[in-house]
Amino acid sequence: MGLSARVRDEFPLLGQSAHGKPIVYLDSAATSQKPREVIDALVRYYEEYNANVHRGIYAIAEKATLAYEEARGKVAGFINARRPEEVVFTRGTTEAINLVAYAWGLHSLRAGDEIILTTMEHHSNLVPWQLIAGMTGARLKFWDFDGEGKISLEELDRLLTGRTRMVALAHQSNVLGTFNPVAEAARRARAAGALVLVDAAQSVPHMPVDVQQLGADFVAFSGHKMCGPTGIGALWARYEHLEALQPFHGGGEMIMLVELDRSTYKEPPWKFEAGTPNIAGAIVWGAAVDYLTRIGMEAIRAHEQQLTGYALVQLQEIKGLRIHGPKNPAERGGAIAFSMDGVHPHDIAQVLDQEGICVRAGHHCTQPLHRRLGVAATVRASLYLYNTADDIDALVRGLDKVLAYFAPSRRSGVGAEGRRGA
Ligand code: PMP
Numbered sequence: 190m191g192l193s194a195r196v197r198d199e200f201p202l203l204g205q206s207a208h209g210k211p212i213v214y215l216d217s218a219a220t221s222q223k224p225r226e227v228i229d230a231l232v233r234y235y236e237e238y239n240a241n242v243h244r245g246i247y248a249i250a251e252k253a254t255l256a257y258e259e260a261r262g263k264v265a266g267f268i269n270a271r272r273p274e275e276v277v278f279t280r281g282t283t284e285a286i287n288l289v290a291y292a293w294g295l296h297s298l299r300a301g302d303e304i305i306l307t308t309m310e311h312h313s314n315l316v317p318w319q320l321i322a323g324m325t326g327a328r329l330k331f332w333d334f335d336g337e338g339k340i341s342l343e344e345l346d347r348l349l350t351g352r353t354r355m356v357a358l359a360h361q362s363n364v365l366g367t368f369n370p371v372a373e374a375a376r377r378a379r380a381a382g383a384l385v386l387v388d389a390a391q392s393v394p395h396m397p398v399d400v401q402q403l404g405a406d407f408v409a410f411s412g413h414k415m416c417g418p419t420g421i422g423a424l425w426a427r428y429e430h431l432e433a434l435q436p437f438h439g440g441g442e443m444i445m446l447v448e449l450d451r452s453t454y455k456e457p458p459w460k461f462e463a464g465t466p467n468i469a470g471a472i473v474w475g476a477a478v479d480y481l482t483r484i485g486m487e488a489i490r491a492h493e494q495q496l497t498g499y500a501l502v503q504l505q506e507i508k509g510l511r512i513h514g515p516k517n518p519a520e521r522g523g524a525i526a527f528s529m530d531g532v533h534p535h536d537i538a539q540v541l542d543q544e545g546i547c548v549r550a551g552h553h554c555t556q557p558l559h560r561r562l563g564v565a566a567t568v569r570a571s572l573y574l575y576n577t578a579d580d581i582d583a584l585v586r587g588l589d590k591v592l593a594y595f596a597p598s599r600r601s602g603v604g605a606e607g608r609r610g611a
Pocket of ligand 1: 218284363
């Protein structure tokens with residue numbers, strides 16, 4: 190698992206400790222850590238050319254504007270958009286989905302129209318549609334997953350009707366890890382006359398994503414999950430959609446001409462970027478895109494797939510531990526949620542925390558998914574380019590401590606000593 194030996198040292202936080210133990214960071218599905226060069230780009234922006242964009246005509250304002258628009262080009266290139274203007278900067282995935290729900294859904298949906306969502310969606314790809322359905326009379330229909338955490342295209346075919354206007358689904362589930370067949374879903378949904386939105390919050394950071402190959406109408410993702418800062422993300426959309434949509438927010442900078450009683454708007458994407466944007470966020474996200482591009486998304490995916498395979502094998506050896514989601518690492522990413530019989534997820538996370546291990550316990554913003562699994566909460570360990578097999582070994586040793594506290598009779602005895610590298 191060669192990638193991380195080189196990469197790990199570039200992340201200052203991974204050299205820190207917690208409770209006197211070196212940090213083992215296994216919560217990248219919540220947010221990723223940042224490499225030194227990304228942190229440096231943030232400092233450089235504020236020290237050298239902090240100014241508002243698209244306004245000033247002095248040197249640093251022009252430099253900031255150029256860097257902001259260059260960052261748009263970098264993000265567009267990263268996902269192979271046809272042009273930078275197809276990328277709207279937002280606060281993140283959540284705001285990008287809300288943009289579509291309000292700017293498109295509120296104006297276009299009629300009573301009885303149908304929106305298809307999977308039952309594994311993050312709340313950010315569920316609640317906006319509930320709100321819009323409530324306002325328009327549109328109906329939500331749910332595309333359920335099977336016992337292995339997978340959705341079938343036959344089920345989509347069954348759900349699609351002449352009233353389906355939108356199919357919105359995650360590319361990778363943030364809990365089950367499942368890669369959903371988004372390209373084929375997009376082909377079938379669009380053939381049926383529906384639009385397709387892909388929540389790519391958990392895919393763009395972890396694998397090559399080409400929006401032209403995906404064939405969807407809208408793709409949403411966040412900078413902070415891909416080595417960039419918080420508070421910045423993007424909506425990619427086919428340019429003709431952006432031209433047709435109403436603005437989502439009104440205010441400064443998104444206008445051409447303002448009268449007292451009406452306004453005309455700029456071209457996309459600026460029509461959707463009212464007010465002072467997250468200038469630092471966008472520019473620093475651009476630095477993160479440069480970083481990931483240099484390492485290579487194919488290499489990152491290969492590393493994570495190998496490490497996920499290793500983690501799945503190790504975790505399944507623990508008695509009473511159940512992994513939710515596919516067991517084949519080729520079909521899934523490195524967000525691994527699990528339950529341990531008789532032990533509360535928060536207790537697990539607390540014991541692991543004492544060992545310096547950062548995992549997340551809870552519903553991970555997917556309450557319906559957890560209800561569907563029949564559990565209130567799970568523990569989630571999630572991987573990224575900087576994780577190593579040693580991190581997995583530390584997790585397994587930590588889980589052995591959990592068993593020692595809560596279920597000593599289930600300990601196999603290999604947890605602490607018998608594993609690779611321990
Ligand atoms: N969708 C998925 C699948 C996610 O994992 C997340 C983040 N946990 C989001 C949407 C929301 O992203 P953000 O909080 O960055 O808007």
